[in-house]
Amino acid sequence: MQWVLTLFVIGAAFATVRPLGLEGRGLAVAALLVVNSLALAARHLPEAGVPPRADLVWMTLGIVAAAALIGVSRSGSSYLFAYFLVGHAGFRLPVGRAVTLAVLCSLLCGGVLYFRIGPGHHLLPWALGLTTGLPVVVGIVNRSRRRAVTAAIEAAESAERAARAEARTAVLTERGRIARDVHDVLAHSLAGINMQLELADALLDTGDLEKVRAANQKAHSMVKESLKQAQWTVHALREDSLPLVESLTALIDSSGHRDALTVTGTVREVPSRATQNLLRIAQESLTNAARHAPGGEVRVELAFAAGSTTLKVRNSPATRAVRTGVGSGMGLIGMRERAALLGGTITAGPVTEGPDEGGWQVEAVIPG
Numbered sequence: 001m002q003w004v005l006t007l008f009v010i011g012a013a014f015a016t017v018r019p020l021g022l023e024g025r026g027l028a029v030a031a032l033l034v035v036n037s038l039a040l041a042a043r044h045l046p047e048a049g050v051p052p053r054a055d056l057v058w059m060t061l062g063i064v065a066a067a068a069l070i071g072v073s074r075s076g077s078s079y080l081f082a083y084f085l086v087g088h089a090g091f092r093l094p095v096g097r098a099v100t101l102a103v104l105c106s107l108l109c110g111g112v113l114y115f116r117i118g119p120g121h122h123l124l125p126w127a128l129g130l131t132t133g134l135p136v137v138v139g140i141v142n143r144s145r146r147r148a149v150t151a152a153i154e155a156a157e158s159a160e161r162a163a164r165a166e167a168r169t170a171v172l173t174e175r176g177r178i179a180r181d182v183h184d185v186l187a188h189s190l191a192g193i194n195m196q197l198e199l200a201d202a203l204l205d206t207g208d209l210e211k212v213r214a215a216n217q218k219a220h221s222m223v224k225e226s227l228k229q230a231q232w233t234v235h236a237l238r239e240d241s242l243p244l245v246e247s248l249t250a251l252i253d254s255s256g257h258r259d260a261l262t263v264t265g266t267v268r269e270v271p272s273r274a275t276q277n278l279l280r281i282a283q284e285s286l287t288n289a290a291r292h293a294p295g296g297e298v299r300v301e302l303a304f305a306a307g308s309t310t311l312k313v314r315n316s317p318a319t320r321a322v323r324t325g326v327g328s329g330m331g332l333i334g335m336r337e338r339a340a341l342l343g344g345t346i347t348a349g350p351v352t353e354g355p356d357e358g359g360w361q362v363e364a365v366i367p368g
Contacts, residue, residue, distance in 0.1 A: 003044065009080045010037045017069070017076030025072060032069040036081040039065060043088040056097055059089050063101060067108035070129070071118035079124065082109055082132040090139020091146075098136050106133035173341075180280065180334045189226035192290065193219050225254045244275045248282055248302060255286045257298040265304030274366050277338040278311050281346070284331050285313035285362040295319030296359060308344075309366045314351060317358040335362065342366045 013033055019026040020033070039062025047055075066082040086105050090098040109129030113121050200215035245267055252260050270278070282300065289298050296316040303310040332348060339346040344366035351359040 005084070006040055006044065009040060009077075009084055012077045012080065013037070017073045017078050019074060028072050029069070032065055032072060035065040036062060036069055036078075040081060040084055043085075043092070047092065052093075055092055056101075059085060059093065059101060060104075063089075063105045064108065066132075067105065067112055067129075070109055070120070070124075071112040074119040075123060079109070079128065079132065083135050086133055087135030087139045090136035090141075091143045092139070095140055098140060102133035102136035106130045176337065180337065189222060192222045192287070193226070195291075196222065242272070242275050242279070244270045244278060245302065247275070247279055248300070251279060251282060252286065252298075252300055255290065255298075257286070257300075260298050260300050262299070262301045263304075264301065267304055270309060271368070274309065274342055274368065277342055278309070278364065278366065281335045281338055281362070281364050282311060282313060284335050288331055288362075289313070289315035289360065292322060293318040293359060294322060297356070299356070307367060309368070311364045311366075312361065313363075314356055314361040315359045316351075316356040335364070339364050339366065342368075 013036070014020070017029060017033060020029050021027060022030070039058055042058055042062075062085045063082065066078070066085060069078040069081065082105055086102050089101045092098075093101070106129065109132045110126050111129070112118065113124055113129045114126035116122075196215045196219035200212050200219070203212045203215060245261075245263060249261055252258070286298065289296065293315045296318050298313070298315045300314075301310075301312040303312075332346075335348075336346045344364060346362065346364050348360070348362045351357055351361050
C-alpha cells in the first residue's frame with residue numbers, strides 16, 4: 001500500500017507538473033521532480049540500514065527540493081511531495097527533529113507562495129504552504145502506535161519463552177521425581193531380593209534346607225513389600241493423600257522392625273507431597289540400615305513441632321556379617337533432593353554416643 005501511494009504521487013507529479021522539458025525552466029522542473037521522487041522513494045529503505053544522520057540529511061534535502069519545485073513549477077501537484085515527506089519525517093525521525101523539519105517545510109512552502117516566487121504562486125494560497133507541516137502529527141502518532149505494537153509483540157514473545165522455560169523446568173522436575181520413585185521401589189527391592197536369593201543359592205551347597213527355606217521366604221516377603229511400594233509410587237504420581245503416621249508404621253513393620261516408631265508432638269495432617277517424600281526418606285534409611293547394619297536395632301522418631309515436621313531414623317551397629325554389594329550411590333542424593341523440594345534439610349552421619357554408638361542416623365526436617 002505504501003508503495004502504491006508513492007508511485008501514485010510520483011506519477012501524478014510527472015503527469016501534471018508543468019513546465020516539463022529538456023531546457024530552461026522545464027529542465028529545472030524535471031530535475032527537481034527526479035530529486036523529489038528519489039527522496040520520496042527513499043522512505044521505503046529499512047530503518048536499520050540507514051544511519052539516523054543520513055535519514056535527517058535526505059529528508060531535509062527532499063523538503064527543500066519540494067519547496068523549490070512549488071516555486072519553479074507553473075501548475076500541477078508538486079505540493080504532494082512536501083506533505084508526504086513531512087509525514088514520513090514524523091514517522092521515522094525523533095519527535096524533536098521531525099517537528100523541526102515540519103516547521104522548516106511550512107516556512108519554505110508558505111514563503112514561496114507568500115512572496116510569489118515562481119509562476120504558479122497565483123494558483124495556490126500561501127496558507128496552503130503553511131499546512132505542509134501538519135502531516136508530521138500523523139507520522140508521530142503512527143510511530144507511537146508502531147512502537148506500542150512492537151512492545152506488545154516483544155512482551156508476548158518474552159512471556160511465551162518464559163512459559164516454555166517453565167514447562168521445561170516442570171518436565172525436568174517431574175522426571176527427577178519419577179526417577180527417585182523408580183530408584184526407591186526397584187533399586188531397593190531388587191537389591192534386597194537379590195541378596196536373599198544369593199544367600200539361598202549359597203546355602204544350597206551346605207545342605208541346610210531350613211536356612212534355604214528361610215531365605216526363600218524372606219525373598220517372597222520382599223516381593224510382597226515391593227508390590228506395596230509400587231502401589232505407594234502410583235499414589236505419589238497421582239498425588240493421592242496418604243496418612244503419614246499409619247503409612248510410616250506399615251513401612252517400618254514391613255521392614256521387620258515392629259514397634260520401632262515413636263511419635264511426639266500433636267499429630268496433624270501433612271500435605272500429600274510432604275508425606276510422600278518423608279515416606280521415601282524413611283524407606284531409603286531403612287533399606288540402608290538393612291544393607292549396611294544387618295541385625296542392628298532400628299529406631300524411628302516422628303516429631304511434630306509448631307513450624308516443622310522432623311523424621312529421625314537411627315540404627316545401631318551391625319550384629320551380623322555385612323554382605324558386600326554394589327549400591328546405586330543415589331540414596332543419600334535422592335533424600336537430599338526430596339528434602340530440598342520441600343524447603344527442608346537432611347543431615348546424615350554416624351552416631352558417636354549413646355547406646356547406638358557406631359551406628360548411623362538420618363534426620364530430615366521439613367517446614368510446615
